[in-house]
Amino acid sequence: MLTGGCYCGALRYEVAGEPMFRGECHCRECQTISGGAENYFMAVPVEGFRYVQGEPARYSRPDLENPVTREFCATCGTHLATLSPRRKNAVILKVGGLDDPSVYGGPDVVFYTSEAQPFHLIPEGVPAFEKFPPPR
Helix, strand or coil, X not given: CEEEECCCCCCEEEECCCCCEEEEECCHHHHHHXXXXXXXXXXXXXXXXXXXXXXXEEXXXXXXXXXXXXXXXXXXXXXXXXXXXXXXXEEEEEHHHECCHHHHCCCCEEECHHHCCCCCCCCCCCCECCCCCCCC
């Protein structure tokens, strides 16, 4: 069982089941959300994820055809999860909100290296793609 929450403690979540994969994204959207860094995340089964305290605020960009929905704390602003129309079976869980972020262990795959900044670190030996990798 994975557990986590936001910075101020207003939101708490639990995740039952194993992560589907671990990722690292360097796209400009993730850089904006993270404050400039790459974004570390785990895809977890949607049926195993639930908020056990509080209800997140949600945001989807109205100018995009198929936007993701970002879930965050309305009090402290911590971004906890993303729901994607491309991966309806998964919650994209941000590693920073985990009670024990060491369980992340590093990415299985790296996305959007074409948008990485010179100061971003891309791990050696991990499959890396300029955009999204081909479907598995």
